Amino acid sequence: MGNGQKAQHKRERAKNDAKKGPTSQLKTNEAAKNIVCQVCRNTFLCTVRKKALEEHADNKHGKKLEECFPGFVETAGKK
Ligand SMILES: [Zn+2]
Numbered sequence: 849m850g851n852g853q854k855a856q857h858k859r860e861r862a863k864n865d866a867k868k869g870p871t872s873q874l875k876t877n878e879a880a881k882n883i884v885c886q887v888c889r890n891t892f893l894c895t896v897r898k899k900a901l902e903e904h905a906d907n908k909h910g911k912k913l914e915e916c917f918p919g920f921v922e923t924a925g926k927k
Contacts, residue, residue: 883920898920
């Protein structure tokens with residue numbers, strides 16, 4: 849009887865671990881992709897260069913950076 853309980857416990861634990869892993873990883877990825885083009889909802893990493901966004905805005909939409917990414921502040925390269 850003791851054995852069965854142990855196995856059950858182990859299974860529960862494994863389930864929790866499995867839950868924790870991918871979810872937190874997903875969250876990290878989501879947080880890293882926090883620049884969203886307001887026109888096409890394309891997401892960019894927060895470390896993206898301003899130039900890349902400018903090119904996206906211009907090439908894809910013929911718009912200015914501010915129109916696609918209002919409030920964007922370049923964080924890449926900052927200390
Ligand atoms: Zn876009």
